[in-house]
Structure formats: structure tokens, C-alpha cells
Amino acid sequence: MRLFTACLVHESSGFSPIPTSLQNFRDGLLHRPSRGELVPLRLTAIECGLTTKGTARGHDIVESVGAAATPSGPLNKADYELLRDEIVSDLKKAMPVDAIGLFLHGAQLAEGYDDCEGDLLASLRAVAGPDIPIGVEFDLHGNITPQMMANSTVIIGCKEYPHIDFSERADELLDILEAAAAKRIRPVSAWRKLPMLGIFHTTRQPLRGLVDRISALEKTPGVLTITIAHGFPWADTPHAGSAIIVTTDNDEALAARLCDEIARAFFAMRNEIAAPLTTLDEAFSLVSSGGNGLTVIADTADNAGGGAASDSTYFLHELVKRRIENAAIGMIWDPMAVKFAFDAGVGATLPLRIGGKISPLSGVPFDAEVTVTALNPALWQTAFGYRQPLGQAAAVRIGDLDIVLSSVREQTHGPEAFSEMGIDLAAKRLVVVKSAQHFYATFNPLAERIIYAVAPGATSVDFTTFDYQRLSRPIWPLDQGVTID
Numbered sequence: 001m002r003l004f005t006a007c008l009v010h011e012s013s014g015f016s017p018i019p020t021s022l023q024n025f026r027d028g029l030l031h032r033p034s035r036g037e038l039v040p041l042r043l044t045a046i047e048c049g050l051t052t053k054g055t056a057r058g059h060d061i062v063e064s065v066g067a068a069a070t071p072s073g074p075l076n077k078a079d080y081e082l083l084r085d086e087i088v089s090d091l092k093k094a095m096p097v098d099a100i101g102l103f104l105h106g107a108q109l110a111e112g113y114d115d116c117e118g119d120l121l122a123s124l125r126a127v128a129g130p131d132i133p134i135g136v137e138f139d140l141h142g143n144i145t146p147q148m149m150a151n152s153t154v155i156i157g158c159k160e161y162p163h164i165d166f167s168e169r170a171d172e173l174l175d176i177l178e179a180a181a182a183k184r185i186r187p188v189s190a191w192r193k194l195p196m197l198g199i200f201h202t203t204r205q206p207l208r209g210l211v212d213r214i215s216a217l218e219k220t221p222g223v224l225t226i227t228i229a230h231g232f233p234w235a236d237t238p239h240a241g242s243a244i245i246v247t248t249d250n251d252e253a254l255a256a257r258l259c260d261e262i263a264r265a266f267f268a269m270r271n272e273i274a275a276p277l278t279t280l281d282e283a284f285s286l287v288s289s290g291g292n293g294l295t296v297i298a299d300t301a302d303n304a305g306g307g308a309a310s311d312s313t314y315f316l317h318e319l320v321k322r323r324i325e326n327a328a329i330g331m332i333w334d335p336m337a338v339k340f341a342f343d344a345g346v347g348a349t350l351p352l353r354i355g356g357k358i359s360p361l362s363g364v365p366f367d368a369e370v371t372v373t374a375l376n377p378a379l380w381q382t383a384f385g386y387r388q389p390l391g392q393a394a395a396v397r398i399g400d401l402d403i404v405l406s407s408v409r410e411q412t413h414g415p416e417a418f419s420e421m422g423i424d425l426a427a428k429r430l431v432v433v434k435s436a437q438h439f440y441a442t443f444n445p446l447a448e449r450i451i452y453a454v455a456p457g458a459t460s461v462d463f464t465t466f467d468y469q470r471l472s473r474p475i476w477p478l479d480q481g482v483t484i485d
């Protein structure tokens, strides 16, 4: 079949201190085939998965924009419209096509746009007409909207957090698009919003069980796909919140029944599955009571992967103040400190100001005499199973505390962020990572214990710390006595 593919991925936070322009996409991924601006090396293979998999299946692929940027604030209006209009223009030139396959986030905001994905899908549907199947792969942190549902044929969110299943979901989406384009199936969906905001780990029970259950339900005859969209809690729009989507082959009653059943089960477990609210003090007292193996503390509130700066210093100050032995922390985003370390050279000792620069949530800068232990012109880490480039990075040491400083703002996904800087985590007692959950996939095998901790930050799971203005209320956990019909 002739398949049109495009990717536009940005998770936008209403509380991020980082502004967003087209340059953020250039720094991440910006592949523009119709302009001849090609990314030669598909470093972010997830976003291009539909293109590469569709090509491998023998389809005639018309590839449009591939754009992805690290989470931050809403994209400026002109740059969003430029990217949207380029994808729409590419589709106009590509018509007629048999199907459209998109990789989008589901929680993208732009100046004047509360629902970028819904807006893009409506624009594409207007060009494609009512009959061409439009399939979308989403991050499970998408905030599902009526406009998204009305203008797509099927939406498939990843099932796992950490998101280890993007590749499987892309295959599933292609299977459905192939069958729908050939008119072997007629996808129909039931969906339901849930008044709940949160961060939910699929690695822990009881959510693990519910994810396994929906995977089993997908094998029921007539069921095509089921998504539990957790939602993105830092969006501050009326669309923020969780949702369930069930898509069947032309069986609206079955879709509605399963959607209702899963929605009730997910809502009922909300208090059990909410991410822990372990404070910084509690986290350190847990460390002191631990064994000899490696403890991982996740500094969840300063996660670049949710739009935070990744330069906060709360844990760094405490590691030094409490004289925690044999620890490491990373990655702290501080391009200026990285430059100073490169200028000073490996082995040099210098006074260095680290972090605390981007916003009040970053805390007080950390000043110390440090020794530069490693400089890496091209650090990388494993992210979602792929090799992710991180640019220049430096490691500095104070006593036996190792600190990794990055020039690219990115959450700590993989242990290479330390090992490629000469830091042996197997010999460490404690490592603090700036990530909410994606680190889990590769750090869990190394760790004796993982502690999810909450300091101040733009991705705090203590939602009472944010001045929400535009949410649909009431919503759990901000309001009391929230129920569903």
C-alpha cells in the first residue's frame, strides 16, 4: 500500500521553565524530506519506526517530517504552524494514499493550541477525506481529546512505563492500517476520559496486572487494540487526565463494554498506583538503613523527560552536607560548567559553580573546589533501546562523590551516562539519577534498591505544588471525593 508517514513529538509542560522553538527540534530530531533536509543517521529510531518498518513490509512509503524535541514548555505558534503546515502540504502532494501512519506524543502544546495532535489530525483528515485510515502511535502520557478521536481511525498508546514497547506498538499499528486499508476490518473505538492526574509505573502492582490483563483482552475475537493513556499531569489544560481507548472490528458494543470495565478498574486503583511521595529526607534515611549493594535514588521532580531543567541542586547539596560516602549523581545540565571543565582539562582542580541556574525550582547553585576526572566529547546512553547521543560531558569529583555534567538537556536513561565517564557504578553505594522512570529499564538490573524521591521541581508528583488554572475540575488527587459514573 501507499503509506504516508510523519512524526511530530513534543511533550509540553505548562510548568517548564524552558521555552521551545524550532531550534529545540534541530537539537533533537528534525528530518524534512520534502526540503531535502535529511537526518543521515536515524539515531532516534523510535520516531522513524513506522517508516522503517513500513519499508521492510514492502509498502510504498511517502515520508514527511520527522521531528522530536526534549520535553519543555509549549512550542511558539509560528514554529508549530510551520511544522504542521509542512506535514499537511506533504500529504497534499502525496495524495492519493492508502493509509496514514503517524508517531505523535499526545501531549503537545503550542502558543494558542491546547491540543496540537488534535489540530494536526483534523488538518490531515480534511486533506485525506473520511475514508482513508489514519493511525497514530502515542506515548502513554498523551492527554486524549475529542478532536484526536474524531479525526483518527485508530490510536495506539504504548503500554509500558518505562516505554519499552514502542516498536511492538508500531508493528501493531501497521497491522491494523494494512487490514483497514484493504477493508478486511472496520475499526471502531470507544473511549472515556478519567478525572485523574498522575504518574503511574507499570513495573509495580497492581498496574502491572492491569496492563497484562489488557494485553490478554486484546486476544479476544474482535478486539483490535486497547490503550490506557495515563495522561500528562503538567499540561494545565482542560484535556489533562487519563483516558481509556478500546478499538474493535466493527463491534461498538464490545468496545464500549470493555472500555467501561477497564476505566473502572484503572480509576479504582488510583491511590495504590500513584508514584511515591518519598521526600528527600526520607530517601536519605532509607539509604542509611540499606545494605551494601547499589541504591538508586530517582530525582523525579527534576526530570528533563517531563520538561524540568535537570539542573537542580537539592540532592547534590545534601550528598555533600550529609557526607554520603561513595556516591555519584547525574546528569546535571550545565553547559557552562562543562565548558569550564574542558577548558581546565582532566586532572585540573578548580572552583566550579554547578547547577541552580535555570529557575527558582533549580535551587541554590552548588559551589565547590572540584577535580576534573573525565571529559567526553560525545557521551551517549541507551534510551528506549537505542544509542542516544549526549554531546560534550564532564565528570568532576569532590572527595569520593562523582558528578556528571551534561551539555545536552536529557534525562538519565542509561548507566552509560556514568560508565562512559569512567565511573564504575558496581563500586558505588548510591547513585542519584535525574529521571522519573525511564532509567528503570537499565538501572534495575544493577540496583539492590530503587527509591523514587520528590524534591522541589517542575516534574514534582506533589501536584499541590503547582498553580493549576485550566484543569477540568474536580480531578483526583487535587480535589476531594472525585467519583465516576
Ligand SMILES: [Zn+2]
Binding pocket: 139, 140, 141, 163
Ligand atoms: Zn511518556
